[in-house]
Amino acid sequence: MKYSIFSLAKAALSGHQGWTRAWRDPAPKSHYDVIIIGGGGHGLATAYFLANEYGIRNVAVLEKGWIGSGNAGRNTTIIRSNYGLPGNTGFYELSMKLWERMEQDLNYNAMVSQRGIINLYHSDAQRDAFARRGNTMRINGIDAELLDAVQIRKELPFLNYDSPRFPIMGGLMQRRGGTARHDAVVWGYARAADQRGVDIIQNCEVTGFVRDQNGKVTGVETSRGKISAGKVGMAVAGNTSRVAAMAGMKLPIESHVLQAFVTEAIKPLIPGVVTFGAGHFYISQSDKGGLVFGGDLDGYNSYAQRGNMPVVEDVCEGGMAVMPMIGRVRMLRQWGGIMDMSMDGTPIIDKTPIDGLYLNAGWCYGGFKATPASGLVFAHLLARDEPHPEAARFRLDRFRRGAMIDEKGQGAQPNLH
Template identity: 95%
Template sequence: MKYSIFSLAKAALSGHKGWTRAWRDPAPKSRYDVVIIGGGGHGLATAYFLAREYGIRNVAVLEKGWIGSGNAGRNTTIIRSNYGLPGNTGFYELSMKLWERMEQDLNYNTMVSQRGIINLYHSDAQRDAFARRGNTMRINGIDAELLDAEQIRKELPFLNYNNARFPIMGGLLQRRAGTARHDAVVWGYARAANDRGVDIIQNCEVTGFVRDANGRVTGVETSRGRIGAGKVGMAVAGSSSRVAAMAGLRLPIESHVLQAFVSEAIKPLIPGVITFGAGHFYVSQSDKGGLVFGGDLDGYNSYAQRGNMPVMEDVCEGGMAIMPMIGRVRMLRQWGGIMDMSMDGSPIIDKSPIDGLYLNAGWCYGGFKATPASGLVFAHLLARDEPHSEAALFRLDRFRRGAMIDEKGQGAQPNLH
């Protein structure tokens, strides 16, 4: 059923009895051309693009819980393409372009809202690093503006300019960046993939890989039985190491907890996304009115999906450093996601060393904003057996070759990326 104000009004007349499931609830078939493990944004987008762009419709997406129950439902909803290194720059811009047409592509309002992101700088060195990054963006056809303190004051008059520990000297602005409604992205892809024939199978946990005599992966064992597959794609960020271990693979990935916070709903206070350069704090305001904010990783390996106090305090201290007007706004909820932290802070999208098994992992902080492009390039890899041109550098062997994509320059120390 096509969604529109007309279908909505029509349905209202019949007391909304006419709506049907947004996606089917099929029993798994015995075999698919492609099985995607992971019913998050990336897995569902991959299935959608396999069907839409590459004509592969005999596809199943297997989800151990409910779709969107991983990091797709546990992030701060920011979309942006303000990256500085080859590999990331083009890829995230591809994603940005897909965000910009997502609602019409999917016939689903994912509330993509391009209200802009400002990364504040507080020192000459930070300004120079942002200038380098902004110029890279511009050279790659991405919008970027470098603002000085006076220009920032015009955009964000409410920041703390008077008694800051680290004065605001300016910021890097990407106006096309913004936020999207994270859950809606999952549901929109699920519905659109479903409409193109993809089977979305919830409560179906993968427990092992089926291998043939040559070691090739030919299917998966699941809590709902064995499912054969021409190819298996993993899109299980947060659990990448655990799933890869079933195939005997060790990855250059650690799992870390990243906390995020939301305040009570208040009337509009903040226009876009603001990132504090001298502390660990970034914030935006959801359409519903909550301030959505976060900061750094807790810093230790964790699968617990919850964090501890030091980081929560650290984040709020950062908030009160630049926006002391939020002192009386109350934090409503705190949560933690499992971050698939790769060793250079950039993702891995590649064939695995095992035939028939394909990796989509290591998303670090970039997972949500990457969703559409990740789906497209992973679908390309699965369909064509060669990397998409915008994902050619996200190779697994780059660590062995020394070709890291290390935006923050922190080296093989995931909790610092």
């Protein structure tokens, strides 16, 4: 069923009785050309692009819970392509371009809203770093504007401009950045992949890998039986190490918890996404009116999907420093997601040393904005057995080779990325 103003009107006239389910609920077949483990945004996007771009339609997405129940449902919905290092810049811009046409491609309203993102700077040194990043973006054909304090005040009059400790001197603006509705992205890709023949199998947990005598992965053991496959791709960020361990692999990844928060709904206030540059705090306003904000990792390894109070306090202190007016808004919800923290803060999309097993991991806390590009380049890798040109640097062996892509310059200390 194609969604349009006409289908909506027609359904409305018939009392909304005529809607069909958006995707099927198939039983697993005994064999697929490609199995994707993980029914989050990345896994479903991969399946969609495999079917749509590379003509591989005998594909299953296996999800241990329900689709979008991992980090696709536990993020702050920000999309942007303001990265400074070779490898990242092009990749995230590819993603931004895919966001811009996603709703037409998928025939699904993902509420992609390019309301702009502003990274505030508070010192001369930070301004210089942002100017350099902005220049890098513009050289690569990406929009970026360096705004001074006067321009920022015009855009965001409600910030604290009187703080002697964290003076707001300006910000780096990417107007094409913004937000998208996280669940709708999952549902949109699921529906579009399903329409192209992909089997989305929920409540199907992978419990092991099937290997042939040469060690090649030829399928998976699941809670719903054994399924054979030509190739198996992992898109299970947060739990990558656990799944990789089933294949005997140890990876340059740690799992950490990141918390985020939403307040009660208030009238439209924040035009886009704002990040505080002197502490770790970022905020936007959802279409429903809630302020969505977050900050740093808790800092310790965790698979718990929940965090602790010191970081709640730290995030709120950051918010109060840059935007004291939010002190009177009540917090409604808080959640924690498991971040796949790689050793340089950059993802890994590559073949593994094990034949037949492919890896899409290490998204740190930037996975949501990458969803479409991640799906496209992972599908490319699975279909062609070679990396997509825009993901050619996201190799698993880059740590061994010393070719890290460390945007923050932090070194192999994942809880600090």
